[in-house]
Amino acid sequence: MATMPSSEACSMALAMAAVEKGTGDDRGMETLQYSGWRCHRKIHARRPAGGMMPAVRRVPAHGSWQRTRGVMVASQFITQLAFTLGLPFLPLYLQQLGVHDPQRAALWAGASATFSGLAMALMAPIWGRLADRVGRKAMVLRATFAGVLVVGGMALVQGPVALLALRLLQGLLTGTVSASNTLVADSVPKNKLGSSMALMQTAVFAGAAGGPLIGGVIADRFGYRWPFGATAALLLLSGLLVLLGSREEFKPQARTQPSRSERRARTRQIWLLLGPIIVVNFLDQLAGSVVGPVLPLVIAHLAGGQQSGVATLTGTILGSVAVSASIGALIAGRLTGRWPPPQVVAACAGGAAVFALLQGLASSVLLLGVFRVIMGLFIGGTLPAANVLLGNLVPPQDRGVAFGLTASATSLGFAAGPLLGALLVHVGLRAPFLLTSGLLALECLWMVWSSRRLNSASG
Incomplete structure (x- = not known):
C-alpha cells in the first residue's frame, strides 16, 4: 500500500x-x-x-455557496420528479407498444434499463474528467438539456426498438445526479458537506416520491405517452434554473507532471480508498433496481390480476417509499456528524435487507407497501453517508472523476438489476425481493469489513 x-x-x-x-x-x-x-x-x-505555489481552491463566500446549494437542491428535485414520471411504468407502456405478454414486457423493460445503465457507466468517468477541466456547471447543463430531447422523444416512439434506442442514448448523454453532487461538493465549505449531501439525496428521493404518483395519475387518465412529454418540460425548467440561478467560480488547477512511479502509487492509493465506496454504490443500486421491472406486475398479481388502477397504485407505493427514503437521507446526514460514515452505511444496509426479505413474504398489496416504505427509510441513508465519506477522502481537483467513478458503479448496478429482476420472473414473482435482501446484506458485511481502513483514511 x-x-x-x-x-x-x-x-x-x-x-x-x-x-x-x-x-x-x-x-x-x-x-x-x-x-x-x-x-x-x-x-x-x-x-x-x-x-512555486501548489494548486489551491478558494474557500467559497458565504452567500455564494448557499445560493448555489439552494438552486441545485431545487434542480435535483425537479429533475428526479421528471425522470420518474414515466420510467416506472415502462412495462405497461411496452404492452401498449405491442409487447402484450407481461413476461416479455418485463424483459424488454429490463433490457432497456440495462442498455441505458451500461452506456451511463461507460460515459460517467469521461464526463467526470471533463468536469475537472471545464467546470461542473457545464456538465449539469449538458445532462439536463440532453434529457429534454431524449426523454421527450420517448413520447413519440411507435415500437419497442425505438424506445430501446432512446434509452441507450439517454445513458450516453445524461447523468444529472453525479454532476450535481460534484458541483455542490466543490461549492460548500467542508463542515457543511454532510448536510449538503443529505439535502441533495433528499431532493432525489423527494422528486422520486412525487414523480410516480403524478405520472401514474397522468398515465391512467391520458395514456402512457403523456408522462414522457411532461418529463421533457420539467427538465427544461430544471436546466434553465441551473443556467440562470447557480454560480460557479471554477478555475482549472495547475497540475505538475508526476513520474511514472508517482502515478502508480497515486492510482493505487485512490483505488484502495475509493474501492469500498464504489462497491457500495454498485450493490446499493443493484439491490434497488432488481424489483423495478416487475413491481407493477407483482402489484397486479396481489390485486387479483386487475389492470385498472395498477399504475396509480404503483405510483402511490413508489412515492411513499421515496418520502421515507428522503427522511432517511436527512437522518443519515445528521448521523454522519456523530458516527463514522462507514458505520452509518452498514447499519442502513442491514436494516434494508431485513425489510426487503419481508416484502418477498407479503401476502397483500398493503403489506408489500408497508414493508417497502420501511425499507426506504433505511436504504435512503446509504448513499448520503457514502457521499460524505467520498467528499472527505477526495481532494477538490479530483472530485469530478471520483464522483464519475462512483456514478459508473451506480450505473452498472442499474444496468444489471432490472435485467436480473426480469429473468427472475421465470423463477417466481417473489424471487427479485429475495435477491434484493441478499444483496443488501452483502453490502452491510462489505462495509463492516472495510470500515477500519476508511475510518483511518478519513479521520
Missing part, C-alpha cells in the same frame, strides 16, 4: 497553501484551502520565498 503523507509533509504543504495579501501578518492573510489527500485544513502562513 502506498504510504500516506507524513504529518510534517502535510504541515509543509498546508503552509504553502496560504497566500499573503501584502501586509505580511496574519490579519492580512486570505484563507485558502490546500487540496491534498488527507490534508484538509485551513491555515494562515507566509508564501515561501521564491517558491
Whole structure:
C-alpha cells in the first residue's frame, strides 16, 4: 500500500497553501484551502520565498455557496420528479407498444434499463474528467438539456426498438445526479458537506416520491405517452434554473507532471480508498433496481390480476417509499456528524435487507407497501453517508472523476438489476425481493469489513 503523507509533509504543504495579501501578518492573510489527500485544513502562513505555489481552491463566500446549494437542491428535485414520471411504468407502456405478454414486457423493460445503465457507466468517468477541466456547471447543463430531447422523444416512439434506442442514448448523454453532487461538493465549505449531501439525496428521493404518483395519475387518465412529454418540460425548467440561478467560480488547477512511479502509487492509493465506496454504490443500486421491472406486475398479481388502477397504485407505493427514503437521507446526514460514515452505511444496509426479505413474504398489496416504505427509510441513508465519506477522502481537483467513478458503479448496478429482476420472473414473482435482501446484506458485511481502513483514511 502506498504510504500516506507524513504529518510534517502535510504541515509543509498546508503552509504553502496560504497566500499573503501584502501586509505580511496574519490579519492580512486570505484563507485558502490546500487540496491534498488527507490534508484538509485551513491555515494562515507566509508564501515561501521564491517558491512555486501548489494548486489551491478558494474557500467559497458565504452567500455564494448557499445560493448555489439552494438552486441545485431545487434542480435535483425537479429533475428526479421528471425522470420518474414515466420510467416506472415502462412495462405497461411496452404492452401498449405491442409487447402484450407481461413476461416479455418485463424483459424488454429490463433490457432497456440495462442498455441505458451500461452506456451511463461507460460515459460517467469521461464526463467526470471533463468536469475537472471545464467546470461542473457545464456538465449539469449538458445532462439536463440532453434529457429534454431524449426523454421527450420517448413520447413519440411507435415500437419497442425505438424506445430501446432512446434509452441507450439517454445513458450516453445524461447523468444529472453525479454532476450535481460534484458541483455542490466543490461549492460548500467542508463542515457543511454532510448536510449538503443529505439535502441533495433528499431532493432525489423527494422528486422520486412525487414523480410516480403524478405520472401514474397522468398515465391512467391520458395514456402512457403523456408522462414522457411532461418529463421533457420539467427538465427544461430544471436546466434553465441551473443556467440562470447557480454560480460557479471554477478555475482549472495547475497540475505538475508526476513520474511514472508517482502515478502508480497515486492510482493505487485512490483505488484502495475509493474501492469500498464504489462497491457500495454498485450493490446499493443493484439491490434497488432488481424489483423495478416487475413491481407493477407483482402489484397486479396481489390485486387479483386487475389492470385498472395498477399504475396509480404503483405510483402511490413508489412515492411513499421515496418520502421515507428522503427522511432517511436527512437522518443519515445528521448521523454522519456523530458516527463514522462507514458505520452509518452498514447499519442502513442491514436494516434494508431485513425489510426487503419481508416484502418477498407479503401476502397483500398493503403489506408489500408497508414493508417497502420501511425499507426506504433505511436504504435512503446509504448513499448520503457514502457521499460524505467520498467528499472527505477526495481532494477538490479530483472530485469530478471520483464522483464519475462512483456514478459508473451506480450505473452498472442499474444496468444489471432490472435485467436480473426480469429473468427472475421465470423463477417466481417473489424471487427479485429475495435477491434484493441478499444483496443488501452483502453490502452491510462489505462495509463492516472495510470500515477500519476508511475510518483511518478519513479521520
